[in-house]
Amino acid sequence: MIYLDWNVIADLESDKLPTLEKKLFDLKKRKSVVIPFSSIHIEEASNIESREEIDKRLDYISKLTSDLYFVNNIQFTGYRVIKPKSVYEIMDKSVSDNYMEEVFYKMINYDVLRNVRKLLNLSPSRLNNIKPEEAVHEIDKILLSEENREKYLKDYNGDLSFMGLITTVIDIIEQVFPFKLLYYQNKYNKMQNFIIMIFLTLDSLGFWPEKRETHDRGSHRVDSEHAFNGAFTDLVISADKRFCMKSRATYSMLGINTKVLNVKIDKSEVMKTFEII
Numbered sequence: 001m002i003y004l005d006w007n008v009i010a011d012l013e014s015d016k017l018p019t020l021e022k023k024l025f026d027l028k029k030r031k032s033v034v035i036p037f038s039s040i041h042i043e044e045a046s047n048i049e050s051r052e053e054i055d056k057r058l059d060y061i062s063k064l065t066s067d068l069y070f071v072n073n074i075q076f077t078g079y080r081v082i083k084p085k086s087v088y089e090i091m092d093k094s095v096s097d098n099y100m101e102e103v104f105y106k107m108i109n110y111d112v113l114r115n116v117r118k119l120l121n122l123s124p125s126r127l128n129n130i131k132p133e134e135a136v137h138e139i140d141k142i143l144l145s146e147e148n149r150e151k152y153l154k155d156y157n158g159d160l161s162f163m164g165l166i167t168t169v170i171d172i173i174e175q176v177f178p179f180k181l182l183y184y185q186n187k188y189n190k191m192q193n194f195i196i197m198i199f200l201t202l203d204s205l206g207f208w209p210e211k212r213e214t215h216d217r218g219s220h221r222v223d224s225e226h227a228f229n230g231a232f233t234d235l236v237i238s239a240d241k242r243f244c245m246k247s248r249a250t251y252s253m254l255g256i257n258t259k260v261l262n263v264k265i266d267k268s269e270v271m272k273t274f275e276i277i
Contacts, residue, residue, distance in 0.1 A: 003230040006044040007239035077188040122206040132248035199224040
């Protein structure tokens with residue numbers, strides 16, 4: 001099973017990746033691969049004003065995925081067959097919008113994040129030069145250094161490790177979340193929380209962080225959702241290096257075996273992988 005992020009699907013639909021498109025449809029015809037879509041794909045595909053262009057994109061998603069929809073909600077996580085246009089109509093008519101979600105992801109200002117990184121010596125130029133599977137270990141070395149503890153954190157008695165911080169935040173959210181028992185009836189919602197929080201924390205602490213303009217658009221939220229969705233597949237293909245590196249680090253930390261490849265940087269490996277399918 002192959003998960004494509006929206007940038008790749010958009011490039012396929014725009015005829016920018018003809019070789020990859022031909023290979024994918026050949027493999028689909030032989031029933032060697034399946035390619036699901038998600039609500040995040042629909043959200044990104046419909047982020048334009050032209051309904052005609054939206055319909056064109058949704059039709060392409062339908063053709064590419066054969067209407068295989070990855071469902072993730074409070075009660076169910078899995079796959080169903082449904083038209084992308086139907087998902088779009090449901091999302092478009094929903095009375096509950098994403099306002100609160102958007103506020104949550106924008107609470108920490110980009111400048112605040114950048115200043116925190118400077119204070120704690122969490123330099124992207126340093127972190128971006130290490131392997132994704134070593135990212136959390138390197139961040140822990142910096143967070144737990146005597147210098148940082150003495151300067152800024154000596155009055156904090158909690159767990160200052162990367163995972164300790166994430167666990168603390170999740171615990172705080174759960175304490176005020178009114179539907180916790182119902183929410184966790186779906187066992188994958190706990191997994192979703194950790195994948196999204198690890199992904200976002202990597203970004204916040206300076207491992208391949210978003211640039212200001214993409215951060216302010218909330219791209220980190222969308223990308224973290226794609227990372228969760230992709231964890232249920234064998235291979236994730238993206239055109240975004242920042243997404244790839246943070247996804248690899250997240251999967252490595254949680255022992256998830258999904259491979260993540262960049263459609264441009266890892267082009268030869270992508271095609272080589274397809275040859276053995």
